[in-house]
Amino acid sequence: MARYVVRQLMLSLAVMVAVSIVGFVLLRASGDLALRIAGPEALADDVERIRVAYGLDKSLILQYLDWAWRVLHGDLGRSLFFPEEVSTLIAQRLPITLGLGALGLGAAILIGLPLGTLSALWPNGILDRAVLAVAVLGQAMPPFWLGLLLIIFFGLTLNILPVSGAESWRHLVLPTLVLAIATMPTILRLTRSGMIDALRADYIRTAKAKGLNPFTVVVKHALRNALIPIVAIAAVQMGALVGGSVVLETVFGIQGLGYLSWESINRADFPVVQANVLVLGVIYCILTFVSDLLHAFLDPRLREQ
Amino acid sequence: MSDTGPVLSVRDLTVSLPHRMGRVHAVREISFDVGRGETVCIVGESGCGKSMSAMAILNLLPRGAVRNAARLSFLGEDLLSAKEKRLREIRGDRIGVIFQEPLTALNPSLTIGEQLMEVYRRHRPSRQGQARERAVEMLGQVGIPSPEERMTQYPHHLSGGLRQRAVIAMALMCEPAMIIADEPTTALDVTIQAQILRLLIDLKNRFGLSLLLITHDLAVASRVADRIVVMYGGQVVEDATTQAFFNRPMHPYARGLLGCLPSLDPETKGKPLQVIPGTVPSLIGDLTGCTFRERCTQAGPECDEGIIPLRSLDGHRVRCVRAFGEALSR
Numbered sequence: 252m253a254r255y256v257v258r259q260l261m262l263s264l265a266v267m268v269a270v271s272i273v274g275f276v277l278l279r280a281s282g283d284l285a286l287r288i289a290g291p292e293a294l295a296d297d298v299e300r301i302r303v304a305y306g307l308d309k310s311l312i313l314q315y316l317d318w319a320w321r322v323l324h325g326d327l328g329r330s331l332f333f334p335e336e337v338s339t340l341i342a343q344r345l346p347i348t349l350g351l352g353a354l355g356l357g358a359a360i361l362i363g364l365p366l367g368t369l370s371a372l373w374p375n376g377i378l379d380r381a382v383l384a385v386a387v388l389g390q391a392m393p394p395f396w397l398g399l400l401l402i403i404f405f406g407l408t409l410n411i412l413p414v415s416g417a418e419s420w421r422h423l424v425l426p427t428l429v430l431a432i433a434t435m436p437t438i439l440r441l442t443r444s445g446m447i448d449a450l451r452a453d454y455i456r457t458a459k460a461k462g463l464n465p466f467t468v469v470v471k472h473a474l475r476n477a478l479i480p481i482v483a484i485a486a487v488q489m490g491a492l493v494g495g496s497v498v499l500e501t502v503f504g505i506q507g508l509g510y511l512s513w514e515s516i517n518r519a520d521f522p523v524v525q526a527n528v529l530v531l532g533v534i535y536c537i538l539t540f541v542s543d544l545l546h547a548f549l550d551p552r553l554r555e556q
Numbered sequence: 557m558s559d560t561g562p563v564l565s566v567r568d569l570t571v572s573l574p575h576r577m578g579r580v581h582a583v584r585e586i587s588f589d590v591g592r593g594e595t596v597c598i599v600g601e602s603g604c605g606k607s608m609s610a611m612a613i614l615n616l617l618p619r620g621a622v623r624n625a626a627r628l629s630f631l632g633e634d635l636l637s638a639k640e641k642r643l644r645e646i647r648g649d650r651i652g653v654i655f656q657e658p659l660t661a662l663n664p665s666l667t668i669g670e671q672l673m674e675v676y677r678r679h680r681p682s683r684q685g686q687a688r689e690r691a692v693e694m695l696g697q698v699g700i701p702s703p704e705e706r707m708t709q710y711p712h713h714l715s716g717g718l719r720q721r722a723v724i725a726m727a728l729m730c731e732p733a734m735i736i737a738d739e740p741t742t743a744l745d746v747t748i749q750a751q752i753l754r755l756l757i758d759l760k761n762r763f764g765l766s767l768l769l770i771t772h773d774l775a776v777a778s779r780v781a782d783r784i785v786v787m788y789g790g791q792v793v794e795d796a797t798t799q800a801f802f803n804r805p806m807h808p809y810a811r812g813l814l815g816c817l818p819s820l821d822p823e824t825k826g827k828p829l830q831v832i833p834g835t836v837p838s839l840i841g842d843l844t845g846c847t848f849r850e851r852c853t854q855a856g857p858e859c860d861e862g863i864i865p866l867r868s869l870d871g872h873r874v875r876c877v878r879a880f881g882e883a884l885s886r
Contacts (some may be wrong), residue, residue, distance in 0.1 A: 453660035458618055460655075460676045461726070462648035471674075475665050551665055551710040 252547065252554050259543045263536040265329060271322075272534030275315050278525055287519040297369045322529065328522035332515070337526045345530065348500070348507035349416055352492035354423060355430020362487060363435040367442025368474060374447055383443075386436035394495065398502040399459060400430045415504035433495075434488050441484055445477030452476070479549045486542030490535040562589035563734050563766040564613065567627035569611045571605070574620045580839045580840035582608040582621075584790040587866075590734065595760060595767040597777035597798075599813070600787035605839070607659030609787070610736050613701030613768075614647050615640070627790060636663045649679040656739040662711040667706030668695075668722050675729045694725040698755060717748035721755065727757065734766040743778060749885075753780060774813055778802060789816045789837045796872040806874040808852045846876070854878065 278284075285302035286293075293301075302308045306317060321328065327337035335343075372378040404413035405425060415424050449455065450473050458472040496509030504510075508527060515523035547553045571583035583605040590596045598606045612623045614634065628636040630646065638646075647653070655661040672691035677684050688707070695703035698721040711719055720740065724869060727735055737756065741749040757780050758765050771777055777784050777798070784801045784810065786794040794807040805811045815830040834851035844865045849855040858877050866873045869880050 448885055452654060453657055454663040456616060457655060457661045457723075457726075458663070459655075460614065460653035461678065462644045463647065463674065463678055464644060467674075467678075472663055472666075476663070479665075549665065551667075552712050 253346035255547060255553070256544065259540055263540045266539075267533055269534050270536075271319065271529050272315065272527035274525060274532065276311065278521055278528070279311060279314075282519050284519065288521075294541055304348055320527070326419050327526040327529075330515075330523050331520045332518050333520075333523075337518045337522050340523065341484070341508065341526060341530055344506060344508045344511045347505060348496045348509055349534075350491055351417075351423065351430065351499075351505065351507065352489055352496065352555060354427045355492055356365045356434060356485060358427055359434035359438050359488075362431065363438030364442050364481070367439040368400075368446050368469065370443045371446030372449060372469070374443075379443075381530065382439065386439050389432045390436040392432070393500050394429050394433045395498050397432060398499060400426070401425045401428060417503075417507075422503075422505075426505060429499060430492055434492065437484060437488060440480060441481050442477060446473055449477040450474040475549070479546060482549060483542045486538045486545070490538045491535055494531055561632060561787070562591045563594075564590040564628055564768065565629045565630060567611060567625060569612060569623065569625040569628060570862070571608045571617060571621055571623045573618065573622075575840060578840045581790055581841075582839055583623075583844070584613065586785075586787065586790075586792045588785045588792065588795060590766045590768050591782075592766060593764050594782045595757075595769060595780050596783045596785060597769045597771055598780035598785045598787055599771055599777050600774055600776055603839075604787045605790040606736050606772075606787050610738055610768060610770050614651060614653070615643055615735065616647075616653075636792065645679070648675045648727075648732075649730045650733050650734040652730070652735045653721055654720075654727050654735060654737040654740045657743050658716055658723050658771075659711070659743070661723055662719060664711055666718075667710055668714070670793075672707075672722070672726050672729055675726060679730045691725075692728060694728055695722065697728070698722070698725040698759070700725070716744055717751060720744060720748075720752055724752075724755065724759070731763065732765065734768065735846055736768045738770045739772070740769070742772070750775075756780065763790070774817055786813070789843075790839050790876060791847055792866065792873070793848065793875045794873065797865075800872050806872070806879050807848075807876050808854055809848045811852075844854065 252539060285298050285305065285307050289298045289301050290306070306314060309317070318328075320544075323337065327341065330337055330340060333340055366382050370382045372374075373379060402414045402425065407414040413419075414423055414425070416422050446469075450469075454475055458468045463472075493508070496507055497513050498509070499505070500507045500509035501513050507531070512524060512527045514520075515527070566589070567587045568585040569583055570581065570585055572579045572581050574580075586605075586609055588596060588598075588627045598609060602778065608617070608621075611617050613628065613630070614622075615623065617623060623636075625636055630651065633646075634642065635646070656829070662668070666742050667686070672694065673687040673856070676687040679706075680687075692703045692707060695706055699723050700706055700718055706714070706722070708719075711722075714722060720743075724740075735756075740756065740764065741752050745750060751858055753776060756769075759765065767780070769780060769827070781798045782800050784794075784796060785792055786807065788802075788807075788809050794801070794805065794810045797807075801810070804813075805814055809832070812830075812832040816832065818829060832851055837847050837850065843863065845860040845862070846852070846855070849859040852859070864875050864877060866875045867879045874880070
């Protein structure tokens with residue numbers, strides 16, 4: 252187990268370094284940053300001054316090492332627009348995005364897991380078909396469009412929920428719903444196929460032959476085994492939710508990390524964009540690592556490798 | 557509950573399953589008894605309905621299966637009309653089941669200890685605290701070395717033979733009156749097979765169990781059975797005490813099976829193994845005549861008609877039109 256943890260940890264670190272390099276290079280490949288900061292009407296001298304001031308005249312490798320060195324010391328740089336440091340900005344925005352992602356994923360699991368299990372108990376039954384139809388619908392709808400529909404219906408037509416911002420729990424209902432509907436189909440399908448396989452297994456027949464009640468057979472014996480791949484996917488889905496927050500937070504006007512990224516890209520606030528890419532990458536790696544740990548915890552065969 | 561009657565009594569048990577070509581009659585009106593402390597072997601080749609018969613007793617049949625019987629009683633209690641709740645009380649408590657594949661019959665993500673203890677906790681709720689002690693004891697009883705350590709191990713830590721011992725220990729946790737063992741040695745190495753068989757016989761004698769053993773292997777049956785029930789095409793074709801069966805097998809199929817046994821006898825050395833030509837009959841639709849007639853070397857026109865009845869003489873039952881005529885004419 253210890254070796255497994257160490258190996259996964261090393262792997263995660265390698266991925267984080269790779270993400271930081273790719274993010275850094277891509278941002279600089281997107282155009283002349285000095286020119287963008289200075290604006291189209293700036294004088295050539297001013298552009299050059301800005302280039303020197305932000306260190307953009309140095310070689311790419313030096314710039315990266317310089318940036319990485321400061322990041323390792325906890326310094327993510329300064330925003331070109333906000334008075335705060337980038338780290339302060341992220342500390343303010345990240346909890347909103349993570350919280351929303353967790354809410355959405357939680358709701359998706361809460362709906363997807365029981366529905367998937369019920370579908371698997373009577374495959375191809377009426378419930379199963381209805382549930383699958385809903386899942387296909389949820390998967391096919393683009394979240395931004397679904398978000399707009401919900402805003403129109405609940406916010407404008409019924410006028411019972413606020414459509415923008417994140418000041419109270421009522422503001423979070425619609426975005427959570429969108430995230431849940433987008434994520435639930437994956438969880439549901441995985442649960443269903445995993446449970447159908449598990450329920451066919453010989454150990455389920457054994458469990459029944461032991462006289463255990465149906466709930467114990469389904470939950471303790473089948474779901475426990477079916478859950479292993481679901482846990483792995485759920486953690487990765489959380490990463491996708493955080494990454495997808497750019498669109499959702501823009502639609503609902505929520506001041507999270509996604510919205511911050513969107514604003515900063517428009518303003519060429521490159522220290523913020525760069526830091527956001529890094530933070531998202533790190534979150535993804537942490538979630539994958541956690542998923543590996545959970546996987547190992549649930550599957551005793553993996554635990555010993 | 558009667559003390560004299562058989563532990564398990566089955567009369568005219570039928571099981572049918574849905575199929576796109578019509579209903580499959582996996583088991584057709586089979587009858588047999590298992591007496592107290594007795595070992596009964598149901599013998600037959602794959603697809604003859606022997607496992608279905610065993611699973612039908614506890615109503616552990618696949619979805620869509622329909623079972624029917626004139627009688628299905630266990631210790632005097634009618635299992636046919638018993639509610640699912642009552643059946644759950646009997647499963648694992650009064651009747652223990654051992655399955656063929658010890659690798660897949662155990663849950664890969666639960667410890668051996670948990671899988672043993674949960675049966676006990678389920679059926680002996682008032683003695684929950686003793687579940688652990690009991691599990692360790694039973695693991696010892698089935699000859700698993702260092703049982704304490706095994707409690708916290710998972711199935712994949714154990715070899716095939718040890719896993720099957722653990723499955724047997726699990727079936728014995730609640731001191732059942734009967735064990736149903738469905739091909740318990742088939743998936744094991746030959747040397748391990750012998751050990752597991754010896755263990756089963758030993759445990760049966762020690763705990764005074766009745767044993768219903770399902771096997772395709774007459775050699776296995778010959779070593780443990782008090783009574784042998786031969787099934788073919790969903791029917792019982794022969795039912796006799798082991799001694800009577802091996803002294804004078806009467807059904808042509810049973811004789812064919814005996815001829816197929818490999819032997820170390822020097823007389824037969826070098827001769828090819830015998831086989832029964834043909835394949836098992838389709839179980840779809842109604843039956844006319846003898847199920848075995850197409851593969852039988854002695855079949856005549858009388859084998860084509862009606863339903864061949866089980867004929868009985870001195871407790872030896874045979875489903876063949878020639879059975880006792882032949883025996884009596886000798």
